[in-house]
Amino acid sequence: MKPRKPPAPVPASTGPASTGPASTGPAGTALVGTVLARTVELARIPAPTGSEHDRAAVVRRWWVEDGWQPRTDDAGNVWAQAGGGDGPGLLVCAHLDTVFPATVPHVVVAGPGRLSGPSVGDDSIGVASLAAVARLAAPGAGTGPLWLVATVGEEGTGNLAGIRHALGHAPQPVAAVIAIEGNYLGRVVITGVGSVRWRVSYHGPGGHAWERSGAPSAVHAAAHAVAQLAGLDVAGARCSVNIGTIGGGEAINARAREAWFEVDLRADGAAALASLVEQAGAIVRATGDQIRVRIDEIGSRPAGGIAESSALARAAVAAHERAGVLAELRAASTDANAAYAAGIPAVALGVTRGEGEHTPEEWIETAPVADGLGVLAETIRLFREGQQ
Numbered sequence: 001m002k003p004r005k006p007p008a009p010v011p012a013s014t015g016p017a018s019t020g021p022a023s024t025g026p027a028g029t030a031l032v033g034t035v036l037a038r039t040v041e042l043a044r045i046p047a048p049t050g051s052e053h054d055r056a057a058v059v060r061r062w063w064v065e066d067g068w069q070p071r072t073d074d075a076g077n078v079w080a081q082a083g084g085g086d087g088p089g090l091l092v093c094a095h096l097d098t099v100f101p102a103t104v105p106h107v108v109v110a111g112p113g114r115l116s117g118p119s120v121g122d123d124s125i126g127v128a129s130l131a132a133v134a135r136l137a138a139p140g141a142g143t144g145p146l147w148l149v150a151t152v153g154e155e156g157t158g159n160l161a162g163i164r165h166a167l168g169h170a171p172q173p174v175a176a177v178i179a180i181e182g183n184y185l186g187r188v189v190i191t192g193v194g195s196v197r198w199r200v201s202y203h204g205p206g207g208h209a210w211e212r213s214g215a216p217s218a219v220h221a222a223a224h225a226v227a228q229l230a231g232l233d234v235a236g237a238r239c240s241v242n243i244g245t246i247g248g249g250e251a252i253n254a255r256a257r258e259a260w261f262e263v264d265l266r267a268d269g270a271a272a273l274a275s276l277v278e279q280a281g282a283i284v285r286a287t288g289d290q291i292r293v294r295i296d297e298i299g300s301r302p303a304g305g306i307a308e309s310s311a312l313a314r315a316a317v318a319a320h321e322r323a324g325v326l327a328e329l330r331a332a333s334t335d336a337n338a339a340y341a342a343g344i345p346a347v348a349l350g351v352t353r354g355e356g357e358h359t360p361e362e363w364i365e366t367a368p369v370a371d372g373l374g375v376l377a378e379t380i381r382l383f384r385e386g387q388q
């Protein structure tokens with residue numbers, strides 16, 4: 001690949017002219033400018049899942065500059081209390097980690113009306129927005145605490161380790177969680193798609209393909225299971241089964257001693273996911289006497305959700321309406337999943353629009369950011385009003 005020249009620095013004036021609530025007046029414009037400058041700063045730092053420390057250090061520095069006393073917890077999440085007093089708190093989070101290895105060039109290019117580069121939308125702008133959202137929501141002393149948390153371990157193999165730890169160690173009870181996912185302004189995620197991932201391996205006695213043609217084959221057992229898994233379904237639920245990788249065998253003329261595959265099971269409800277997992281387990285384990293099967297769980301995300309009529313969902317939808325942004329209720333897999341599993345209401349909301357997440361060609365628009373910040377802050381205010 002050709003070496004790229006370093007991107008032009010992004011001036012604070014990159015903030016767009018918009019009629020959104022966050023951009024009302026010079027203070028709002030400055031806030032958007034800061035969010036965009038921070039997005040660029042963060043996205044230039046590699047942060048594959050499990051190696052988020054460099055981004056975490058930058059976030060701590062920002063939040064000290066913002067006048068808070070940030071701390072890092074045992075999982076590596078960065079916390080700040082951005083206002084409020086005692087009682088159940090509101091936790092607003094965005095994730096530090098990305099799907100990109102450090103070897104991918106982390107170059108951010110600022111073009112007219114957009115930023116491009118790995119992780120700009122997922123989730124650099126989410127993390128960069130946390131402080132601005134707290135400023136706009138202006139939590140007063142009469143409310144519960146507003147915690148900002150930059151989480152680790154949200155992507156793939158992270159299994160939501162950061163948010164799970166945060167919810168298990170919050171200083172006071174958590175009334176609700178708002179997870180920010182940068183790219184999806186207008187998407188109100190109230191359903192957490194759950195998943196279970198297995199690596200399944202089969203072991204058999206092996207033998208000559210002709211002389212011992214009656215001997216069981218690990219490849220045949222795995223293939224038989226895969227064919228059945230691919231047809232699985234749960235009535236009345238949206239679910240998916242994906243066998244993403246497969247391998248095994250030793251020689252074309254030998255009964256296979258070993259075979260394996262990796263399967264990802266997903267569903268949009270806890271009961272549906274449990275049913276899918278149970279059916280898949282029965283299929284995988286149904287082998288003959290001489291074949292041993294082993295299942296290693298390599299991932300698990302709880303499914304769950306909140307009702308459209310719940311206070312948090314209504315606050316989020318009303319906040320979009322006030323900003324003139326069309327709200328769509330959706331299902332996705334985010335940090336909010338961990339909240340559902342802990343019995344805490346949660347939504348995932350966007351900041352701006354963009355595309356190409358999980359590819360190096362990822363980009364975001366800068367013009368909708370003001371609206372996005374306003375919607376997030378308004379969601380917090382409306383939810384708080386309803387709590388009182």
Ligand SMILES: [Zn+2]
Pocket residue numbers: 095122123154181
């Ligand atoms: Zn994300």
